[in-house]
Amino acid sequence: MTLWTVIAVVSLLCWLWLLLAQGFFWRTDVRLPPRAEPDTWPTVAVVVPARDEAHVLPVGLPSLLAQEYPGRAEVFLVDDGSSDGTGALGRAIADEHGGLPLTVTSPGEPPAGWTGKLWAVRHGMAVASAAYQAEYLLLTDADIAHEPSSLRELVASAVGSDLDLVSQMARLRVETVWERLIVPAFVYFFAQLYPFRWINRPGRTAAAAGGCVLIRRAAAERARIPEAIRHAVIDDVSLARTVKRSGGRIWLGLADRVDSVRPYPRLSELWRMVSRSAYAQLRHSPPLLMATLAGLLLVYVVPPVAAVGGAVAGDAVLCATGAAGWVVMTGTYLPMLRYYRQPLWLAPLLPFTALLYAAMTADSAVQHYRGRGAAWKGRTYPRPDQEAAAFPTAAAPGDDRPE
Missing domain, CATH: 3.90.550.10 (Spore Coat Polysaccharide Biosynthesis Protein SpsA; Chain A)
Structure with missing residues (x-):
């Protein structure tokens, strides 16, 4: 197996894990729980x-x-x-x-x-x-x-x-x-x-x-x-x-x-919406930033590149592996497009959107180190380490990480 085939297999395994083991995140049927109206309505x-x-x-x-x-x-x-x-x-x-x-x-x-x-x-x-x-x-x-x-x-x-x-x-x-x-x-x-x-x-x-x-x-x-x-x-x-x-x-x-x-x-307005908090989500950590960008490329970009590259190079295994990952990715995105009442042909374009998000995340880090990372409506907030030093009773910077 070539290195590219190994990477494509790893990407496909990631998608199978996401499909089956990540809380069925792709389903859009989580709506308000059963509602029994109270006898007395609270204020x-x-x-x-x-x-x-x-x-x-x-x-x-x-x-x-x-x-x-x-x-x-x-x-x-x-x-x-x-x-x-x-x-x-x-x-x-x-x-x-x-x-x-x-x-x-x-x-x-x-x-x-x-x-x-x-x-x-x-x-x-x-x-x-x-x-x-x-x-x-x-x-x-x-x-x-x-x-x-x-x-x-x-x-x-x-x-x-x-x-x-x-x-x-x-x-x-x-x-x-x-x-x-x-x-x-x-x-x-x-x-x-x-x-x-x-x-x-x-x-x-x-x-x-x-x-x-x-x-x-x-x-x-x-x-x-x-x-x-x-x-x-x-x-x-x-x-x-x-x-x-x-x-x-x-x-x-x-x-x-x-x-x-x-x-x-x-695009500029959507870019600001994402980039203003993307690096904060990563706890302003360069290693987490690098891992996130690498993960986005591996999970979202490798499948279509492998599928197309394998077809062009005549590598059937590489093409099939990449195509399988791309199909799983596309299938998990369809329910969200239906929820938003959007055309389903947008689903195969998710790798392009993921590339945009990777660029927004990288830009969020750049803006952070320029002192403009957490700027919104005329206010810019200090870095978490500066806040923690000035306000030791505040929640720790790591409290915003996913668990």
Whole structure:
């Protein structure tokens, strides 16, 4: 066997392992657990951190105000230093649409050691607590649109299944060519790294989707949320892990009635979305970066290269091995494309998308060492080692790694 054939065989074995032993990550049937509606509906505070979100707020906020929830619920919009009139627009939308009560508040600039979003979440939770003692908190983003029954179904699932945290991966917008190529793969890669079935059972694997997180207030207090994760750039994964480690039961699945309306029409915008946190996911570790890039090439790029190269060179074994790996890869991607209602012919293009993700990850490391790695909406956060030195009580940098 040639070296190329050996590499292609290893790649195929990786795909067989991913297909059968990685929590069936490729399936898209993990949806909200059975819902038995409670006799008495708990109170809910909806906390929406928002920084310069005037372009998406007219879609997201009315959907929250229009929630058909049988119990008491209020919305708290936290204007995180916006320069585009986000707070004033929120008040105008509430005056126009009515619905659930809305409070607009502002936390001021975050102190050192806090990310802006988590500082806004902390402020929103404090304001909500002062207003009334909500039993549950819905943490959601300004660009997330909820169907009218969304909150009711989330709470029913949490109460009926005795869950401390219920999170749904909002269906992201997929309209442009670049969104079709990159967005479904983003969720596919996330599920591969954090298989939903592993998250939803006892064990170490934990993750959440920050756009839609319903958490029991008592569980948040027990886990010291958000103080315990105040420096986290990948805050949703850190939140879920902290709640699970404190004894909480968590659940994550795909959404049917929760959608992100934020547009990413150009490659540059999608690139920034991925690269701003990719290196943080790797704990800012050069060895992990090298291993990740090598893994992406081995798992995603080797199969089509081996299939085509084997056919050109007349090497039947190399061609068949590469083609088999490519077929398995394509088959595991089809359910995600169906979920996003995209043409299935996009599935064989996954190796190209993986190459893009490899480039984004490498660029994330480059930007990190240039001091711009964790920059978002005008804020740049220090490296984890600098935070740990200044704030020894903060969670360790390694807390954001997958387990």
